[in-house]
Amino acid sequence: MSDLADYLTARAGIWHYARRVPAAFAEFDPRGVIRQSTKIRVIDDPRKVRAARAAARINSELEAYWRDGLRGDAVAARARYDKVRRDARRLGFEYISAVEVSQRPIEEILQRFEALAARNVIDDKPAEAALLGTVPAPALELTGLFDEFETLMKASLRTMSEDQLRKWRNPKKRAIANFIKVVGNKAVAQLTRADALDFQRWWQARVIAEDMEIETANKDIGHLNKMLRKVEHAHQMQIGPIFAQMRIEGGTTGQRVAFDPKFVQDELLKDGALDGLNDEARRVLYLISETGLRLSEACNLTRETIKLDAAVPHVMVRPNGRKMKTEQSERDIPLVGVALEAMKLQPDGFPRYRHKSDSLSALVNKFLDSKKLLREDGQTLYSLRHTFEDRLTAVEAPDKLAAALMGHKYHRPRYGVGPSLAQKREWLEKIAFKKLPAV
The missing domain is CATH 1.10.150 (DNA polymerase; domain 1)
Structure with a gap:
């Protein structure tokens, strides 16, 4: 409050707020000094405690007014600049500043004046501004x-x-x-x-x-x-790469730690282990454990992308109104084990969490933590995706097939259409969890 108290002066027994308009705002606020009564008597508040609070309110409103004024001025400046650039293009020239015009070859400078004369717009101020560069570019803050x-x-x-x-x-x-x-x-x-x-x-x-x-x-x-x-x-500001090589050394990427597959089988998929989670949240976990889907991919499945009646039941990872993480993310994944059972009960996907994967992640991670099911630092719901990848590695799944299931880029020339759904299911059945909970 001490700084705001400095803006207080006593006039006729009343504390008044008084502040000079800063130079940055003087162009659109010409009042010089702003004075406003706090309506608090000096005799009632000799130490300026209440008056300072009143001054804080006045000051906040005043600074908001100044900021709005700057924004308004900036918007107007941008509009003027955009218009003059359009005018220059309409007249057949690139808009450049007056300084840049003066530095161009004399032939080009003459062409600009000749263009004004040819169009009979010598006294047309907007055209002069467009061709002679007299409107400065607005400063971007x-x-x-x-x-x-x-x-x-x-x-x-x-x-x-x-x-x-x-x-x-x-x-x-x-x-x-x-x-x-x-x-x-x-x-x-x-x-x-x-x-x-x-x-x-x-x-x-x-x-x-x-x-x-x-x-x-x-x-x-x-x-x-x-x-x-x-x-x-x-x-074309030419400020240079001022943040180049500015990274602070010694950081870590915070890699998530995978669950041990035996822990998933014996603890996470144990009957009753996830009691307390709502049905959709629990079934998303089951789906991810058998498919390795990213959480956002699971949450945004729909009836159109869930194919339970196909010869090989599967889910189709598609954009569905969102941008895919990578080009390879678009893929089809067979449903086996607990994932198949869960999706039979969620044929429309997970409407409660569609486009809300962050909310689901927070909910499930909090639940798992409360049940002491996150045994190592760095483990989260997303760790099931890393577990899925580890399980594929353990059965020596071909790299091309593992990449197709994970939605990763396969670092070899691409030929053909890739592994079929039947081939993918064959490998997923090799790693499917055997003892399944009631979904």
Whole structure:
């Protein structure tokens, strides 16, 4: 409260909030000094305690007004700039700044003036601005970096589901928010290597003081590097790869630990072991244990992709309104053992968790932990996928078949259509769990 108390002055026995408009906002707020009564008498609050709280409210509203003003000004500046670029293209030229125009060969400069004369637009100010580059490019600040990056990535994001978009957006927004904490809301074009070094040092201090994971820091650095390089290229900013080689050494990827197959058979698949989980959550676990599906792949199965009446009952992993993790993720997997029994009871899939795999993961992991069924550090529900892969390795399944079941890339030239459903089922039956619970 002490800083806000500095904005308080006594006038006619009443505490008043008074603050000079910062230079950054002066262009659209010409009032000079803002004065507003707190309506709290000095005699009732001599130590400014209540008045400081009132000042905090006034200050918060004022700063929000200033920020909105900046955003509005930025939007208008962007609109002016986009229009002048369109005008330049309409007149047959690339829009460049006045400084760049002056540096072009004299022949090109003359062509621009001749274009104005030929179209009889010598006194047309918008046309002059378009051909002579008199409208400056709006400054892109860090607070606008993500929106600009998302716009540039729009084509790549078109197949993502809302849940996938949320997962894609959030870590990038967090990285920018953390960067702003360190360097402030700078213009992207003014960022330097020193800013990146300050951010790296900030993260190093957090890793030590708060026991944060190094990989968390490196993810922030990686996201910022990717966003800045993409935006820099699009806007020809030439700020350079300021985050290159900034990763902090010593991090680990946090590889999940597989369950022992015997533990899955004797403990996870024991009758009553999963009592307390709702039917859909329990049956997703059964499905994953026999198929190695990613959790999101299991949650987004539908009646159209569950083929129980086929000669070889199977599930089809398809996009279904979401982007596939890899090209190889699209695959068909036979149903055997407890997975087949579970899916007979879920012919429409798992509507409760469709596009909500994170919620299911949190629920099941909490349940398994409470039942002491996560015996090693790093084990989660997803560990069943690693167990599935280990079981294929144990029976020496061909690499091509294992890759087809896991949805991994097969690192050899691709010929033919790959293993058939019958071939896949033959190998899955070799590793199917034998003692099955009531599903």
